[in-house]
Every structure is written in structure tokens, then in C-alpha cells.
Amino acid sequence: MDLDDRVFATIIVISEFDRHDIDKKLSKLRHGFNLLVLEDIHRHVEEKYCVEIFHAEGKNSEITNLIGRIRGIKGIYQLKYAIISLT
Structure with a gap:
């Protein structure tokens, strides 16, 4: 997959429930990525975790940047x- 390819991604993030930061x-x-993020779902799991599910569409390079920025959040x-090519 090339960096300019259009892709669809599902990104799942799990954090501790009490980490409001x-x-x-x-x-x-x-x-900040509102042109890419189509939807964001927030759920609580077992009263211990928060699960955030992002659905995003855009260039592979933009989606990869978004994932990297999420990965950079401490905690x-x-x-x-999962990234799926649309081209």
C-alpha cells in the first residue's frame, strides 16, 4: 500500500477508566483530524476501561499519522x- 492510497481504518484504543486526561x-x-475521522465511539468495559473506536478514511499517510499521534499519548x-485499501 502506497502512502497516497485512499484507505479506511478502524482504530481501537483502550485506556483506564479513571484516566480522564x-x-x-x-x-x-x-x-484535529475531523476531516479523516468519520465516527468515534466511546464505551466503558468492566468499569475499569474505556474503549474508543475510531472509523477514519483518507490517505494512508494521514491515517498513519493519526495512529502515530494516538500512540504518542501516554497512558x-x-x-x-486495521487499514483497508480503497484503491
Whole structure:
């Protein structure tokens, strides 16, 4: 997949429930990438974790940048993603 290819991505982020600072950082990041992020779903799991699911569409390079920025947030427990080429 080339960096200019159009892609669709699902990005799953898990953080601890009581880390409200992470929620704020993810929200700020989502707004910064509002042209890419189609949807953001927030759920609580087992009263211990927050799960954030992003659906995004754009250039592979832009999606990769978004994933890197999320990965850079300190305190994230897990980050998993799937990228599918649209070209």
C-alpha cells in the first residue's frame, strides 16, 4: 500500500477508566483530524476501561499519522488497528 492510497481504518484504543486526561487528549486529537475521522465511539468495559473506536478514511499517510499521534499519548493501555485499501 502506497502512502497516497485512499484507505479506511478502524482504530481501537483502550485506556483506564479513571484516566480522564486521556479522554480529553483523544477528543482534541479527533477534532484535529475531523476531516479523516468519520465516527468515534466511546464505551466503558468492566468499569475499569474505556474503549474508543475510531472509523477514519483518507490517505494512508494521514491515517498513519493519526495512529502515530494516538500512540504518542501516554497512558494508553492498548492500541490496535486495521487499514483497508480503497484503491
